[in-house]
Amino acid sequence: MTEICKFLKTGIMLSLLVLLGGTAAIAAEPVSVGPRPLYLIDDMDDGDLKEQLLQCRGMTAKSADFSIGHRGASLQFPEHTKEGYLAAARMGAGIIECDVTFTKDKELVCRHSQCDLHQTTDILSRPELAAKCSVPFSPASENGGKPNVKCCASDLTLAEFRTLRGKMDGANSKAETIADYLKGTPEWRTDLYATKATLMTHRESIALIDSLGLKFTPELKSVDVSMPYEGYSQGDYAKALIADYKAAGIDPARVFPQSFNLDDVLYWIEKEPEFGAQAVFLDGRYRGNRLNPDDRASFSPSMQELADKGVNYIAPPIWMLLSLDESGKIIPSAYAREAKKAGLKIITWTLERSGPLDEGGGWYYRSVQDAINNDGDVMTVLDVLAKEVGVVGVFSDWPATTTYYANCMGLN
Template identity: 25%
Template sequence: MKKLLLTLALLAPQASAVTLVGFAELPADTFASGPDSGAWSNGLRGEARFKGQPVQGFSGVQFGKDGTFWFLSDNGFGAKNNSADYLLRLYNLSLTPGKKEAQRGTVKVGNFIALRDPDRKVPWQIVNEASPERLLTGADFDVEGFAFAPDGTLWVGDEFGPYLLHFSADGKLLEAPISTPNLAALPTLKGQHPIVIGHRGSSGTRPEHTLEAYRVAIEAGADFIEPDLVVTKDGVLVARHEPIIALLDRDGKVLEATADVATRPEFKDRVKTRKLDGVEVTGYWVDDFTLAELKTLRAVERLPALRGKTYDGQFEIPTLAEVIALVKEVEGKTGRKIGIYPETKHPVYMQEVAGKNTSQLLIDTLVKEGFTDPGRVFIQSFEVSNLKDLKASIMPKAGVNLPLIQLVDGAGGAPYDLKAKGDPRKTDDMITDAGLKEIATYATGVGPYKRWIVDAKGAPTDLIARAHNAGLYVHTWTMRNEPTYLLPQYANDPEAEMRQFLRLGVDGFFTDFPATGAKVAAQYITPEVRSPQHPAFAQGNPGTANLPGSGGFEGFTIMPGGKTAYALLEKTVAGDPAGQIRLHAVNLADKKWTLAGRYALDQGGEAIGDITPVNDTELLVIERDNKQDTEAKVKRIYKINVTEKNADGTFKKVLVADLMDIKDPQGLAPDSKNGVLTFPYFTIENVIVLNKDTILVANDNNYPATGGRGKDVKDQNQFIWLKLDAPLNVSAGVGR
């Protein structure tokens, strides 16, 4: 028990006591001049609920002149479709903290800066489209952080895009909203997008190697489809996973089948026992059937216990020419170019038993069908000699040069052609540096079984890095959705497996469920980070949101010196590790974006609230959960250094203040109990460094929300001055 308590103590955030040295409060029902507001509810307009504009929803703070502060109001009444009459403003506040018991601080609201777009820089329709001033509203942007640049202009971070917005000192938009690039570059061989390969088509949803399986794979978003190729008696390449289409036991019972041949009495005399790669196998062999005979058969599901029999008996066995014709048909209708990723199955068997050179037949068919674009074909094989023959002889004679992929089976195996020649090399030898170097002499990539990349315990290996160093693409196999194929660490989530492999840098992956694969891959190749509230979607433009709602730039600041801005998302971009959020660095002169790193939320932490600089490399970050009042647990302020990261690439964090445990020995706050103040508001979105010892923190009261201080208690705007127990290393240009 003592050991357990010690472990828990080590995992918990280090205690960092802060003391309340000032308190002030602005009543929730504080209004400024302007049109009446609050008329919208879920996109429907009714009667205005409020006279004027609520001074509320503070989501960012900066210093003003003469000891005042500027506070940014956010998007209004909690949602985009409720806030069309909420005007976006910065309010100038004079704060006088109460510094002793029974002395209450005061908050005086001064003038405001109205954010507006009179020069029509916003390229889409806004709420006040036709008005001269084009005042911006909470239905146009969700502004959550801001800072003043040295030239006096104003920069604002938005959640809806998310965008960066650049205003003049008096609130006029100076340029079009600046989109957020998707900077989660994957470590692929050449920085290219990874490809999704429909393994035997969409074999998780349709019987494998049928035109319907390929069609569904293409419609699901696969970049390539994979036909495994074997040869008929009359020399035609057809798509089957093995030369045996129904495997039988000694008693004639079907163990596995991809066609209904065992139910056809006219073919009962075709059962034969042969050696396939040195192993005796009994069943029905493709090379014993003419194409005309195979066309009388119908495909069946190979894994009926797992995937059912719904589509059994509906689809033919297709030829390679028919697969190519399907791809051309789709291209003609949609303009979308799909690749073909054929595998020559068991070349030694096909040559020795069937008397056919599948590699030569493959090239002959591709040339005949006019499908020889090296950007749309990969040729793969588990054997080695046929790939070398393709590279050295067959392709040059045909005048084509297509990329070759050396497949690598699991540990302990061996390519059969090498084994047949007495070559002692195993698959283990093929993935050594020397083995990869040899593969690179004839192939452009390697196709390893996925356990060579992530082992059975879920730990990554260095294979991808070593293969890339040899100049080889890495296309791994096979991703499947069923829990039986997933490691426990993925918690039955096939997307989690795919994301891990993509983040490790695979250049492509085979999957039985290309719809899932395409969805996950799209999270990384979308050129922009987009929330569901992105205006492109409202304008009918296609695209996929890769950021949760209200997950845009919650934190924005400009560092001392005024050259670099930092913008921190509130939530995790799809595809990133769960609970990690991106911090972007933006050069304000040339608008160049870089990914500074990722901030990892605590267990129980669900979002961030604000960021502010301490010095040239350090920032304070408000982290919170989505709870309030007595349920609130995580309301913390951490310090990070943008140059210091953990082994996983996330920023190191130092706890500066636990806002659920603030010492208040003077009883400055009316909500303190037994000398302790908690700050349990749902959102706390304002922090600024006053000096090395003191910070100012304020909540966003989400007007007209209740619940922060009690179920039926209206949330006020509360301002707290906190003395730190450890001074900050404050640089020039920070604080007062």
């Protein structure tokens, strides 16, 4: 009789999920890391870390907050799409990012940049919407060797935005036609999963990620329009982001709002303290060489000054946290040590965004490029970030990699 009751209870629950649209059922799906983590581990130099990671290959994978889906799973799925978010969740990302910008009618949507629609959606193949772009397409032959175009979320209403379809981020910088311009996916990515790419509003991303039982890290993006925009101030913008989580009844402890603008972070700390406690300062002070990660004197404000302002989380790019010792071994940078000394929790970005690493790894590894010569070095870098720098989370374009590492090392 007990088994019959369990069966009936399960049937009732499944019926409720169907009535609710079936989204909650996704949360019950097992996490799968696929072949890539082991591909990377196989490519590692022989040593204790490689052996330790290989011993975890039979483990049952589970979600980990250490693993953050950067724009979803954008190594192979169009960024900020429903399909990309689901892929990130299925690879064990415990936290998923929606970069937040706004449309012409001030509705919040998930886009990495307010003006990236020409590179990340099909807007240019939609003449009625392409005509609304801030800068209509003109071919390379008319612009000194490069095509010129700029299409912004703020060029469209929400209703118009909803009709777009996502595509892999990229553009052909020598294109003479729109068709050629759209063929810009980097060769180490793929268009295989871009045939269906559903764009998301901020509220829709909240509903989806909530249904998966995961956490949120919305980034308030800088804008390309002048602020205030038709009476919409920066404060209104920062407030609106938090308001969507309040309206959805989301526990503030599940939300990590981010911004490169320190004033946004301080606004949340002051005006929305429950959410501000987990606000993340994305550190872009490397721009213009304003900050050298090995020169403490260039940290302005200092790590302690940030902490004194109420900042609890800081998030620089990977290379700012790493350096090389005299023997060429990867070690924490002065920046990493100072952040840790001030009690700041560190998140970093972005793993799996560099393509093959056989030539030094590119921009994300610029401070340690002399130690990077194969794809397996991703795992070595991840190990230093976790064990020596002490990061609490890593953004990845392919969260299976960070999930595998977190599961193997017992990280949440």
